[in-house]
Each structure stands twice: as C-alpha cells, then as structure tokens.
Amino acid sequence: MEARLTEIRREEALRYMGITAAPSAEMARDLDRRAETVAAAARPKAVWRLFETEEDGTLKGTNFRPEGEDVRRLTGGGPVILMAATLGAEVERLILRTEGTSMSDALMMDALASAAIENVCDNLCCDLAREMAPRRLTPRFSPGYGDFPLEQQKNMCDVLNVGRLLGITLTPGGLMIPQKSVTALIGLTETDGEKAGGCAACAMRDRCLYRREDAEDGR
Amino acid sequence: MEDEMILLDGGMGTMLQRAGLPLGEIPEKWNITHPEEVIRIQRQYVEAGSRVIFANTFGANRYKTAGCGYTPEQLIRAGIRCAREAAGSGVRVALDIGPVGQLMQPLGPLSFADAYGIYREMAQAGEAAGADLIIFETLSDLQEARAGLLAAKENTKLPVWVTMTFEAGGRTFLGTTVGAMALTLTGLGADALGFNCSLGPKELMPLVRELRAWTHLPLILKPNAGLPDPETGTYRMTPEQFAEEMAEAAQIGVEMMGGCCGTTPDFIRALKQRAAGFDGGMELIETRNGICSARQVAEDGRLRIIGERINPTGKKRLQQALREGDMDYIAALAVQQQEAGADILDINVGLPGIDEKAMMARVVGAVQAAVDLPLQIDSGDPETIEAGLRAACGKAMVNSVNGRDETLARILPICRKYGAAVVGLCLDENGIPESWQGRAAIAQKIIAAAEQHGIPREDIYIDCLSLTVSAQQAQARETLMALMAVRRMGVKTLLGVSNISFGMPERENITVSFLTQALAAGLDCPIVNINQPAIRKAVAAFQVLSGADPGGEKYIRLCEEIPAAAGKPAPDPARPAENGMAAAILQGMGNEVARLTEEALRTRTEMEIIEEEMIPALNRVGEAYEQQRIFLPQLLRAAQAASEGFELLKKRMADHPGNGLSRGKILLATVQGDIHDIGKNIVKAVLENYGYTVIDLGRDVAPEAIVKTTLAENIRLVGLSALMTTTLKSMEQTIRALRDAGADCRIMVGGAVLTPEYAKQIGADYYARDAKRSADIAKEVLG
Structure with missing residues (x-):
C-alpha cells in the first residue's frame, strides 16, 4: 500500500483560495502549471497501523488514549486506525521560496498542495477501505478537530514514529512541519454502524470555509 | 577481515518493544524504570559480538523528553550506566544522539543556537557519565548534524561519529545529497561517517559506494532489516540474508557494521560469522571533491562560475538594503544569479557603520533560505569569516588570505576548523608583484602555509589577480602567465574578471576577451557578473568548445532565451494606449510598469508618480477585487507588478537620498x-x-x-x-x-x-x- 498522489483537484484549490467563481482561462492555465510544479516536488509518504481499543480507551500496545466525546462517538470503543501522511519537505521549501519571488504563485501552490495532501489521504483511505472490508471506515478525524485536543498530536506522532518514517516534525505548539502533513484517526464500524463524526459533528460546522460536503460518505 | 571490522549493535527500539515498551512511550525512561531490561538487551548484543554498543539515549533531549519527569542529564547518566554494565571490559559505549524532533530554520522554528544548546547539554552529560564516544544517528538535516558535531567537538574530548538517514533516491528527507553530507562533515572534523536506518543493506549499497568517493574517513553502516511492512511495521529479512548483503559493504571498505530497525542480536551474530569470509580486497573508488551547500555540490574538475553581485562596493541599492536589513532584496539577488547560471555565490557585506559579523551570518541565512548554491564567504575580518562559516550549511570557500604571515596565521585555522576551502591572493606586505614569477612565489608560500595548517591541496584556490588594463596594460599577460604556473602546483585557480576593463569604453569586449583567455589558460572559477548576457554567452561558448556542453544544447537554449539583438524588451502590442500604468498593473505586467515608471521619472518626482499613478492604479485593482472581478492571485500579481515600479523608485531614492517614499x-x-x-x-x-x-x-x-x-x-x-x-x-x-x-x-x-x-x-x-x-x-x- 504505497502512498499515492493521483490528482490535484483544481476546484478544491480554488475553494482554499476563496475563489467561488469559475476560473478564467488564464487562471486555469496558471493553476495547471503550478500543479505540475507541486506534483513534481511532492514525495508522498504515509503510514498506518490498526489498534484494538482497551476498556479505558487506550489503544492496545501503546500509551495513547484519544480524548474527547467526538472520538468516542466515532469509534464506539472499537478498533482504530491511526494514519499519517505527508507531501515531504520539498513542497514546503518550494512554497517558502516561491513566497520570495511571487506571492501570487506561492498562494496557488499552497492551495494546490493542500488539495494534494487531501488526495494522498483519500487514496490511502480507499486502499484501507478495501483492506478492511466488510467493515467500513469512518471519516478521518484529526487532533484539533472538534474536542479531539491538538495537544495529543505529539503522542499520536510518537506512536506512529512519524519522525523517522515520514520526516514529520512538530513545533512546540504541536503543529506539523512539513505543513502539508496529516495525522488522523479512523474508526471501523460494522456495515451498518453509526456515521457520526467528521464535519457534521464539528463545532465549527456552520462557519468553516473548508467544510466537506461529501464528508459523510466514509471515504 | 574480521579483525579489521568493528561490530556495532543492532536495533534498540525493536528489542524494547518486544520487552513490553508501549508504542509512544519515551524509550529512555526505561533506563531508570526498567534498567534490567535495557541491560539484558544490550548484554545480548555484547554476547553476539558487538564491540561498540549504543546507549539507550537516542531521544534524551530537552525537547523530546519535556514533561517526562526526568532531565536529559538523568536519562543519559542512567543510559550510560546500563550500557557500561552490559559492556563489561573491551566493549566501548557510545552516547547515542538522534534528531531534536523539531525542524530547523528556515523551514522549521529551531534555530542553530538552540539545536547547538540542546546537543551540548547531551554531549556534556554523556562525557560526564563516562561514554567512550558520541554517535549522532538518523539525522536527515545537514544543518542539525553540523550543530551536533560542533556542539560535541567544542564541548567534549570524545570522538564523534555521524550517520545520516537517506532515502532510495540518494537524498535525505531534507534533500541533502551524499556528497554534501560527506564534504561538510568530513571538513568539520567528524571521526567516522555513514548511514543508518530507512533502507536495507542492498538498497544502501550504491550510496555507500558514493560516500566512499567523497570522504577518506572510516565508514559506518547500520541498515534496517530490509524494508518494513508499512501496516505492521515488521521486517521480514533473516539474519543470514542480512549478513550476506553486508559482504559487499566490506568490499567497499566499510569498517564499522551493525543494524538498525528490525535487527536483533541474531543479526549481529550472523554478521560476525559471515565477517570471517568477508573479502578484504577493497574496491577501487575514485576520489571526488568540491564545495557544497546542504543540497548541492559544485564539484571539482569543471568550470564553476562565482556570482559577484552580493557585494556592496559601488552598489547603492544593496548598501541601502544592508542598512535597512532588507533581506528580501538580497535573496532576490541570489535567485537572479542562480537563474543566470552561477554555481557559487560570493557574499560580501563590508560596509562602513555596519556590524559586519552579525550581518554576515544574517545574509548567509537569507541566501541559503532562497537558493541551494554553495557560498564563498568574502571578508578580511577573521570574526566575520567565522560567523559566516558557522552559519553556512555545507562546505564553503573563504575569500581570502594572502601572502602576509599575519593574515595566514589568523585566517587559516578558521578555514581548517570549518573545513572550508581557502582562496589565496597573490599579494603580500609589498603589494602585488609585477612579474608572474613573483606571484607564483607568493602562491607557493600560501600553499605551504595552508598545508601546514592541515588544509589539503585540493581545497586551495589561488587568485592571481587581474589589474585594470587601462592603467597597467602589461599586467594582463602576467596574470595569465601566473595562472598557468599556479595550476601546475596542483591547486585550483580563481579570478575576479570584471576589474580588467575598468575605465575602458565598451567594457564588455575587454572583459569577455580576458575571461575567454583565462578560461583557456585553465581558470577553474571566474568571479563575474553572470547577469550580463555577454558574460553568460562567453561562458556558454567556452563550454561548447571545451566539450563540457554536449551538442551545444545549453548554448543553443541560452541563445533562444536571450536573442542577440535583445536591447530593451519590445513594447507589448497588446498594451492599451490609454491609462497605461493602471492597465499594466491590473494585468500584472511588471516589465511594462517598470518601463512606464522610468518614462514618468523624466518629468515627475517619485512622490508624484506614486500619488498620481501607482496609488490610483492600486485603488482600481482593489475595486475590481471587491467586486469579485478579480481574485486573490490576480490581486497579488497586480501588487507584484506595482512593486517593479516601486523598486525603481527606491533605487532612484538610494542614488539621490531625500525624502523617504514610505506611507508609514x-x-x-x-x-x-x-x-x-x-x-x-x-x-x-x-x-x-x-x-x-x-x-x-x-x-x-x-x-x-x-x-x-x-x-x-x-x-x-x-x-x-x-x-x-x-x-x-x-x-x-x-x-x-x-x-x-x-x-x-x-x-x-x-x-x-x-x-x-x-x-x-x-x-x-x-x-x-x-x-x-x-x-x-x-x-x-x-x-
């Protein structure tokens, strides 16, 4: 199960840039060119591990106990997949350097890279869904979503050993660098399990610019 | 062969997890809470044949262990004690140090000084606890490796080994190449170098071969037990397979071997058994050298252009940028030169009334954030040189020393300490000798002094000095003669070329002709204004004639990029006739804005142009944005186009100081x-x-x-x-x-x-x- 970047969705990137209208032909061309640059710099990598959950909520064989009602609702105390993915440091450097020469290009690349890491995660989840069938995957849920505290980011990263395996580091505030990285927890439900969680369960759901309309399909 | 090889240990994390360490737990805590387990594992390695064992101190740094209840010093003391107990006599104990866990600047928040402080604390604790040596491992950031190596070397007396972690493509996560790693860390005084983790022996072998080419130091190899299963994190290679694959490393000349993730005492035992049959016959691998940044090597043996633009002498706009701390402007100069084909950038920040030492470190940081090119630290002040070398990630050049004893004695030790290449100018207390023989004699003196200080001949560059031909016409020939003589001494040559034509009309003709002659005489590194099309083309033409540009492809591309007749860019026919500035800004046409600004400057003041042209134009851009006729990328492009005009106005103001342009x-x-x-x-x-x-x-x-x-x-x-x-x-x-x-x-x-x-x-x-x-x-x- 290799990490794969297969598509950078332009409409997603446009949404991140706050562009609601259809892009002009020129903008579409610009986006295409920058998307190529971003894809060339990307070194997508991912890891995941499946854990049973113990009575007290700790993931078996780890010292990690995800906190918050949202996670509990999502997993129902059942098995949990922890995943992490990144585009790598090269994209980070590309965006940083482009900021020095053209903010306009950097903005586009940043938005495209966000769409790219989403694609890498989506691909991984597709593979996982196949692997886990007939059980179904809940939506991805990351530290900082809902009441899943960002403070648990470090613990989660340590469990997955993301520093060594993916080159992801954390700032003292718990933010990941490379920035285009994702850690997430995914619950497994029996085929008809409840599908709470994701955007629908989030406190920011009514005003979040990045809300996923399709977040409930369990990709 | 077995006698010559030093067996290291295998995976620690793997073994601790088997013993019950939960995932996510800080492994170093076990030095205190479960010392018997730690000792038991390490004893197994000793019994299997390890002659050096790594203490369980990999992550015992202030950052990673914060809040765990123990200080790094406590964790390290306990870790060394466990290892020492397991080692018994005749087995060495290494203080094991891994990455801090935060990314360093410019991509991350960690400063060089902070990384240095964290590593110093660990190194001192390790030495005090009785470690025999220090090993830095699993590093992927060369700057972090430099901080660690310097911290260990400057604060302890222990030998320091460094192994970094590479991906199959031959780069680390942060993009460091094998050559850059080897040149930088060999120069900085590491005692052994190598690789650990990430890949199995077979995958690492091409990189080991490359490493051998770039360094003379003893090599270390600690691969994983093949590639892990991404889902379970387990490894499938057997100890025998592992040992078999490691035989090739012995042939390349690797002297220290062990294993990383997934390897166990059985792997070390298998390695010991297999080592008896290792082929002692070493493969012959050709030595390579050069200077480098963290990610790019400018290799010896080919023409390398040194960009001269980051030097404030006679450049008012750069002087202003330095005074104002405007690093964006300096970064832009670096990018321009890189795009024009420079291989190395000269950095000179000497300016009256400026803290040269602090500014050098700052500019080096800004330039390295913007481009990957290796650097030449250009100053006469030892402290400034040291500040530059300390900040510069990679192996830099120092410009310069000369034949004066005092200069040699003050600057050469600094070059030696940081492993920098050194540029020697053919002059001394008596000035520049007029004859080529005189200059060659000074070169000889510089070479001898450098070698005495431990700087190898292949890292010495001699500048035979070009003088202004309008003032001293006979000297052009002497310079070229000296250059040829110096080349025969087995060192490299470097020459500032632009100076030659000073005071002559159509300077370019003279400069290009002299450059060509110097290249033909064997010049390795011309220092030029590579932004000048004539210089670029002369260099490209030389590369065609010397065979370095197969099929003349690069030359042809350059000629397409910069056509011969190119003067000012032709006016864009699409340009609307009326309301030029506003339209040009709105459409993001930076060249056009610059042209219109220049035109306007003939009749109006800077402030008038800003108030009557730029601001109204920007206001129209703002309106278009509010009405959603344009969006953020276009808004930014318009702003960027306007900045081309502002930049011209700023440059004008730097030339004719007066009222500032700023609105606040x-x-x-x-x-x-x-x-x-x-x-x-x-x-x-x-x-x-x-x-x-x-x-x-x-x-x-x-x-x-x-x-x-x-x-x-x-x-x-x-x-x-x-x-x-x-x-x-x-x-x-x-x-x-x-x-x-x-x-x-x-x-x-x-x-x-x-x-x-x-x-x-x-x-x-x-x-x-x-x-x-x-x-x-x-x-x-x-x-």
Whole structure:
C-alpha cells in the first residue's frame, strides 16, 4: 500500500483560495502549471497501523488514549486506525521560496498542495477501505478537530514514529512541519454502524470555509 | 577481515518493544524504570559480538523528553550506566544522539543556537557519565548534524561519529545529497561517517559506494532489516540474508557494521560469522571533491562560475538594503544569479557603520533560505569569516588570505576548523608583484602555509589577480602567465574578471576577451557578473568548445532565451494606449510598469508618480477585487507588478537620498504558537506594494517581541494573524500585552477562524477579513 498522489483537484484549490467563481482561462492555465510544479516536488509518504481499543480507551500496545466525546462517538470503543501522511519537505521549501519571488504563485501552490495532501489521504483511505472490508471506515478525524485536543498530536506522532518514517516534525505548539502533513484517526464500524463524526459533528460546522460536503460518505 | 571490522549493535527500539515498551512511550525512561531490561538487551548484543554498543539515549533531549519527569542529564547518566554494565571490559559505549524532533530554520522554528544548546547539554552529560564516544544517528538535516558535531567537538574530548538517514533516491528527507553530507562533515572534523536506518543493506549499497568517493574517513553502516511492512511495521529479512548483503559493504571498505530497525542480536551474530569470509580486497573508488551547500555540490574538475553581485562596493541599492536589513532584496539577488547560471555565490557585506559579523551570518541565512548554491564567504575580518562559516550549511570557500604571515596565521585555522576551502591572493606586505614569477612565489608560500595548517591541496584556490588594463596594460599577460604556473602546483585557480576593463569604453569586449583567455589558460572559477548576457554567452561558448556542453544544447537554449539583438524588451502590442500604468498593473505586467515608471521619472518626482499613478492604479485593482472581478492571485500579481515600479523608485531614492517614499510603518506578525503565515505574507506583499514599510517579525512570535518592536519603532499600526483556533488565545495575550505596555497603536487582526465579533471581543481595533481590507485599514490609520 504505497502512498499515492493521483490528482490535484483544481476546484478544491480554488475553494482554499476563496475563489467561488469559475476560473478564467488564464487562471486555469496558471493553476495547471503550478500543479505540475507541486506534483513534481511532492514525495508522498504515509503510514498506518490498526489498534484494538482497551476498556479505558487506550489503544492496545501503546500509551495513547484519544480524548474527547467526538472520538468516542466515532469509534464506539472499537478498533482504530491511526494514519499519517505527508507531501515531504520539498513542497514546503518550494512554497517558502516561491513566497520570495511571487506571492501570487506561492498562494496557488499552497492551495494546490493542500488539495494534494487531501488526495494522498483519500487514496490511502480507499486502499484501507478495501483492506478492511466488510467493515467500513469512518471519516478521518484529526487532533484539533472538534474536542479531539491538538495537544495529543505529539503522542499520536510518537506512536506512529512519524519522525523517522515520514520526516514529520512538530513545533512546540504541536503543529506539523512539513505543513502539508496529516495525522488522523479512523474508526471501523460494522456495515451498518453509526456515521457520526467528521464535519457534521464539528463545532465549527456552520462557519468553516473548508467544510466537506461529501464528508459523510466514509471515504 | 574480521579483525579489521568493528561490530556495532543492532536495533534498540525493536528489542524494547518486544520487552513490553508501549508504542509512544519515551524509550529512555526505561533506563531508570526498567534498567534490567535495557541491560539484558544490550548484554545480548555484547554476547553476539558487538564491540561498540549504543546507549539507550537516542531521544534524551530537552525537547523530546519535556514533561517526562526526568532531565536529559538523568536519562543519559542512567543510559550510560546500563550500557557500561552490559559492556563489561573491551566493549566501548557510545552516547547515542538522534534528531531534536523539531525542524530547523528556515523551514522549521529551531534555530542553530538552540539545536547547538540542546546537543551540548547531551554531549556534556554523556562525557560526564563516562561514554567512550558520541554517535549522532538518523539525522536527515545537514544543518542539525553540523550543530551536533560542533556542539560535541567544542564541548567534549570524545570522538564523534555521524550517520545520516537517506532515502532510495540518494537524498535525505531534507534533500541533502551524499556528497554534501560527506564534504561538510568530513571538513568539520567528524571521526567516522555513514548511514543508518530507512533502507536495507542492498538498497544502501550504491550510496555507500558514493560516500566512499567523497570522504577518506572510516565508514559506518547500520541498515534496517530490509524494508518494513508499512501496516505492521515488521521486517521480514533473516539474519543470514542480512549478513550476506553486508559482504559487499566490506568490499567497499566499510569498517564499522551493525543494524538498525528490525535487527536483533541474531543479526549481529550472523554478521560476525559471515565477517570471517568477508573479502578484504577493497574496491577501487575514485576520489571526488568540491564545495557544497546542504543540497548541492559544485564539484571539482569543471568550470564553476562565482556570482559577484552580493557585494556592496559601488552598489547603492544593496548598501541601502544592508542598512535597512532588507533581506528580501538580497535573496532576490541570489535567485537572479542562480537563474543566470552561477554555481557559487560570493557574499560580501563590508560596509562602513555596519556590524559586519552579525550581518554576515544574517545574509548567509537569507541566501541559503532562497537558493541551494554553495557560498564563498568574502571578508578580511577573521570574526566575520567565522560567523559566516558557522552559519553556512555545507562546505564553503573563504575569500581570502594572502601572502602576509599575519593574515595566514589568523585566517587559516578558521578555514581548517570549518573545513572550508581557502582562496589565496597573490599579494603580500609589498603589494602585488609585477612579474608572474613573483606571484607564483607568493602562491607557493600560501600553499605551504595552508598545508601546514592541515588544509589539503585540493581545497586551495589561488587568485592571481587581474589589474585594470587601462592603467597597467602589461599586467594582463602576467596574470595569465601566473595562472598557468599556479595550476601546475596542483591547486585550483580563481579570478575576479570584471576589474580588467575598468575605465575602458565598451567594457564588455575587454572583459569577455580576458575571461575567454583565462578560461583557456585553465581558470577553474571566474568571479563575474553572470547577469550580463555577454558574460553568460562567453561562458556558454567556452563550454561548447571545451566539450563540457554536449551538442551545444545549453548554448543553443541560452541563445533562444536571450536573442542577440535583445536591447530593451519590445513594447507589448497588446498594451492599451490609454491609462497605461493602471492597465499594466491590473494585468500584472511588471516589465511594462517598470518601463512606464522610468518614462514618468523624466518629468515627475517619485512622490508624484506614486500619488498620481501607482496609488490610483492600486485603488482600481482593489475595486475590481471587491467586486469579485478579480481574485486573490490576480490581486497579488497586480501588487507584484506595482512593486517593479516601486523598486525603481527606491533605487532612484538610494542614488539621490531625500525624502523617504514610505506611507508609514506597519508591524506584522503571526502570533506565538502558530506557523501558518502565508496569509500574513500575502498581507505584507499587498501593503508593501501600496507603499507602506512593513516590519515583518515572522511567525510564531512571542508577545514580548511584538511589544518591544512596536515601542522601539514607534509603530502606529500592528497586524496580527493566526490560523488556528488554538492560537487565538495567544493573539489575545499579544493584544493585552500591547495595551498594558501603553503602545500608542491600532491593532488589526486576521486569520481563517476569526470573526468580527471575536476580533472585537479580544480587543482588536480592526478585523481585516482579507489583504485588501488591511490596505484600507492602513490608509485609514496612516493615510
């Protein structure tokens, strides 16, 4: 199960840039060119591990106990997949350097890279869904979503050993660098399990610019 | 062969997990809570044949162990004690040090000084606890390796080994190449180098072969037990397979072998058995050398162009940038030269009234953030040279020493310490000898002194000095003769070429002709203004004739890029005749804006152009944005186009000092705890191009720093950004700190999760929903 970047969705990137209208032909061309640059710099990598959950909520064989009602609702105390993915440091450097020469290009690349890491995660989840069938995957849920505290980011990263395996580091505030990285927890439900969680369960759901309309399909 | 090889140990994490260490737990805690387990594992390695065991101290640093209940010093003392107990006699104990866990600047928040401090603490604790040597391993950032190596070398007497972790493509996560790693760390005094983790022996072998070419140091190899199963994290290779694959490393000349993730005492035992049959016959591998940045090597043996533009002598705009600390301008100079084909960049920041030492470190940092090129640190001041070499990641060149004993004695030890190549000028206390023989004699003296200081001949570059042909016509020939003589001494040559034509009409003809002759005489590194098309083409033509540009492909591409007749770019026929400036800005045509600005400067003052042309044009851009006729990328492109005009005006002002152009100063910062600063940088770009001076404190900025600068610079408008809900708190604290300090300023805030209500609630004066709005606010507050 290799990490794969297969598509950078332009409409997603446009949404991140706050562009609601259809892009002009020129903008579409610009986006295409920058998307190529971003894809060339990307070194997508991912890891995941499946854990049973113990009575007290700790993931078996780890010292990690995800906190918050949202996670509990999502997993129902059942098995949990922890995943992490990144585009790598090269994209980070590309965006940083482009900021020095053209903010306009950097903005586009940043938005495209966000769409790219989403694609890498989506691909991984597709593979996982196949692997886990007939059980179904809940939506991805990351530290900082809902009441899943960002403070648990470090613990989660340590469990997955993301520093060594993916080159992801954390700032003292718990933010990941490379920035285009994702850690997430995914619950497994029996085929008809409840599908709470994701955007629908989030406190920011009514005003979040990045809300996923399709977040409930369990990709 | 077995006698010559030193067996190391295998995986520690693997074994600790088998013994029951939960995933996510800090392994070093077990040195104190489960010492018997740690000792038991290490004893197994000793019994299997390990002659050096690595203490369980990999992550025992201040950052990773914060809040675990023990200090790094306690964890390290216990870790060394466990290892020592397991080792018994005749087995050495290494203090094992891994990455800090934070990324270093410029991509991450960790400064060189902080990394150095963290590593110094570990190294000193290890030495005090009785470690025999220090091993840095699993590093992927060369700058972090440098910080560690320097911290260990400067604060302990222990030997220091370094192994880094590479991916199959031949680079680390951070993009360091094998050559760059080897040149940099060999120069900086490592005692052994190698690889660990990430791949199996077979995958690492091509990289081992490459490493052998770039360093003479003993080599270390600690691969994983093949590639892991990504789902379970387990490894499938058998100890026998592992040992078999390692036989090739012995042939290449690897002297120290062990294993990393997935390897166990059985692997070490298998390795010991197999080592008896290792082929002692070493493969012959050709030596390579060069100078480098963290990610790029300028290799010896080919023509390398040194870009000369970052030198303030006679350049008013650069002088102004240095005085104002405008690193963006300097970074742009670096990018320009890289794009024009420079292989190495000269950095000179000597300017009266400037703290040269501090500025050198700062400029080196800014240039390395912008480009991957190796650097030449250019100064006569030893302290400035050292500051530059310390900051420069890679193996740099130092320009320069000369034949004076005092200079040689002061500067050569610094070059030696940092492993830098050295440039020697053929002059001494008596000046520049007129004859080529005189210059060759000084070169000989410099070479002898450098070698005496331990600088190898292949790292010596001699500058035979070109003199102005209009003043000393006979000297051009002497320079070329000296160059040929010096080359025969087995060193490399370097020459500043531009100087030759000073005072002559159509200087370019003279410069190009001299450059060509010098190249034919064997010049390795010309220092030139590579931005000049004639120079670029002369170099490219030489590469065709010397065979370095197969099929002349690069030359042909260059000629297409810069056509011979290229003077000023032809006027764009699509350019609307009326309202030129506004249209050009709106369409993001930077060249056109520059042309119109130059035209306008003939009849109007800088301020008039700004007020009558630029600002109205930018206002129209703003309107278009508000009406959603254009969007953020176009807004930014327009702002960027306007900046081409502003840049010209600034340059003019630098030449004719007078009234400043600024509409006022604004401080911007992304608040503490937050690193998402692209929004802030967008606001900065827009504000600057609306004519404001922006003091950008960067990201993750402490409230105190913001208060301090606001007061010191008498700032009247502060802009704060935060992306995360979690960092809004820090925004609120910053606002309170500014108010408490009595700062007489307005505060605007912005960021994805902010709302107008929340902005008000935390005491901000303005909510800036986007970059355009921030410009409106600036106009309201500052005019």
